[in-house]
Amino acid sequence: MKKYLFLLLLTACSLTAQSKQSSKSLDALQQLMQGHYSSEAQSKADSANYYNISLRMTPIWKDRGHYLYVEQAIASKLDxxxxxxxxxxxEKDGKFISEVYTLKNEKDWIGKWTTPEAFDAMPVADIELKQGCEVVLTKTGKDTYSGSTGKGTCPSELRGASYATSVVTITPGKIVSWDQGFDKEGKQVWGAEKGGYMFLKL
Known part of the structure; x- marks a missing residue:
């Protein structure tokens, strides 16, 4: 009996240590991702293929886990x-997963990155998981992560698309994100063609 209790305690301590380590790793990734980013430099260098895009990622719901509120807009139309x-x-099986959720009445939340505590009033039922659109990231170096969605797993109806893909690389001060939409024949119908958008942290 004593041996059983000792093993039970040892297992509990091990799980607690793993949980703390996972939380610490997620803290680091969230810290790396959060902030205001811009693709202005890239758009100036290649205006034919890239727009000046603003990307904001703001931590919310700190007591519920690791969540980021995200807004992406043409720089001239931030509102x-x-x-x-x-x-x-x-974090799961050594991989970092960025799940994607849509918001009900999303217009009511535009600009709320200035007051992230406002999201505390949002019921969990007011967000919906975009099944198959999660980005699975692997840590490839110190403060460096890269990954993508599954091929054909993220449904999209934008501009005649059947599915969308995202390829992402995260490094200190920069996020490269390549979002593309494809029709059922696999032909690209939207998104950058030459490569991902380079978002520099402001």
């Missing part, structure tokens, strides 16, 4: 973002 999402970061 009308074309992408409003919530990302949830989790």
């Amino acid at each position: 009308k973002p074309y992408r409003v999402r919530i990302y949830r970061l989790v």
Whole structure:
């Protein structure tokens, strides 16, 4: 009996240590991702292929886990973002997963990155997981992560698309994100063609 209790205690301590380590790793990734980013430099260097895009990622719900409120907009239309999402970061089997959620009544939340505590009033039922659109990241170096969505797993109906893909690289001060939409024949119908958008942290 004593041996059983000792093993039970040892297992509990091991799980607690693993949980703390996972939380610490997610803290580091969230810290790396959060902030205000811009693709202005890239758009100036290649205006034919890239727009000046603003990307904001703000931590919310600190007591619920690792969540980021995300707004992405043309720099000249910051009040009308074309992408409003919530990302949830989790760790599983040595991989980091960025789950993607849509918001009900998303227009009500535009600009709330200035007051992230406002999200405390949002019920969990007001967000919906975009199944198959999660980005699975691998840590490839110190403060460096890269990964993508699964091929064909993220449904999209934008501009005649059947599915969308995202390829992401995260490094200190920069995020490279390549989002593309493809029709059912695999032909690209939207998104950058030459490579990902380079977002520099401001």
